[in-house]
Amino acid sequence: MTESAPVVLRSAANPTVRHLIRLRDNRYRRKSERVIVDGWRETAQAIESGMKICGYYVSESDADIDSANEDPAVARVRKHPAAAGKRMLASDAIMEKIGYGDSVRGVVAEFQRPDWGLDRLKLPESPLILVLDKIEKPGNIGAVFRCADAAGVDAVLLSDCQDRFNPNAIRSSLGAIFRVPNASGSQEQIADFLTAENFHVLAARVESSTPFWSVPWAGRVAIVLGSEADGLGDRWQTILDGQGKQQKIDGVRIPMAGKVDSLNISVSAAVITFEAIRQRTNV
DSSP: OOOOOOOEEOOTTSHHHHHHHHTTSHHHHHHHTEEEEESHHHHHHHHHTTOOEEEEEEEGGGTTOOGGGOOHHHHHHHTOGGGTTOEEEEOHHHHHHHSSSSSOOSEEEEEEOOOOOGGGOOOOSSOEEEEEESOOOHHHHHHHHHHHHHHTOSEEEEESOSOTTOHHHHHHHTTGGGTSOEEEEOHHHHHHHHHHTTOEEEEEOTTOOSBGGGSOOOSSEEEEEOBTTTBSTTTTSEEEOTTSOEEEOEEEBOOOOSSOOOOOHHHHHHHHHHHHHHHHTTO
16 A cells, blocks of 8 residues: 655645735734744744744655755754654745745744743843843844844843744844743833842933943843834833832943944844953953
8 A cells, every 4th residue: 555645735725824824914923822933943943942833834845855965953843853743745836925035944834822921031140131122123123132142141021022923033033032031021011020030220321421331240130222213212211129119220321433323223232242241251
């Protein structure tokens, strides 16, 4: 008895295909509590982070890649126990429809949205964390995660920001969103968390007179960054201390020698966090 040929998704009217296409819509994705991931590296990192994979889709033309010539990221997905039995094949035309952007990146994977809240963060004794405030561009969020991963930041918190699981944020982060501990919430929720966890909070402000390298970065420190366009404005001016009293949040700035008065948030994050790590490690 011959083995039956694998099922290949070929029709855009197929319910699974229609569902995957709709997952590109932010509202539908959040309502479905799903995350859509493009690319073998990013898919491998999502699986290894503990996210539950619902299925992953590859082109039928790539179904029989020689394992000896297999990309390491492909092998990490294919051999991971959580991915067993989750592969489905699709025609090249369908892969183009369900993939994100202008080019297919080998695989499209669907995951259950993880419940990564503030109460689940596991931090070291003296963490350094980034707080992003009201960042709307997913690409900027992803780029900050990439910087945070490179610098060794212990967590990224998102205060009233765009969805960090937006496909563009995931792609821009190179999968760092799945590696760097993170949580999102309102400004009030995150401020309460920082107070309860006894963090010293700093805020990056263009109007500050204090260069960022002149403050001590040792201990439990959180640095708040706003968008390039709007900064922090009136937000993050004060925070409750351990006795329930309002305490002013100290501002720091990146001195500018030229005519521009701001940097992209990912650049600001990189400049500040690498200096903080330098101080904390006495390099």
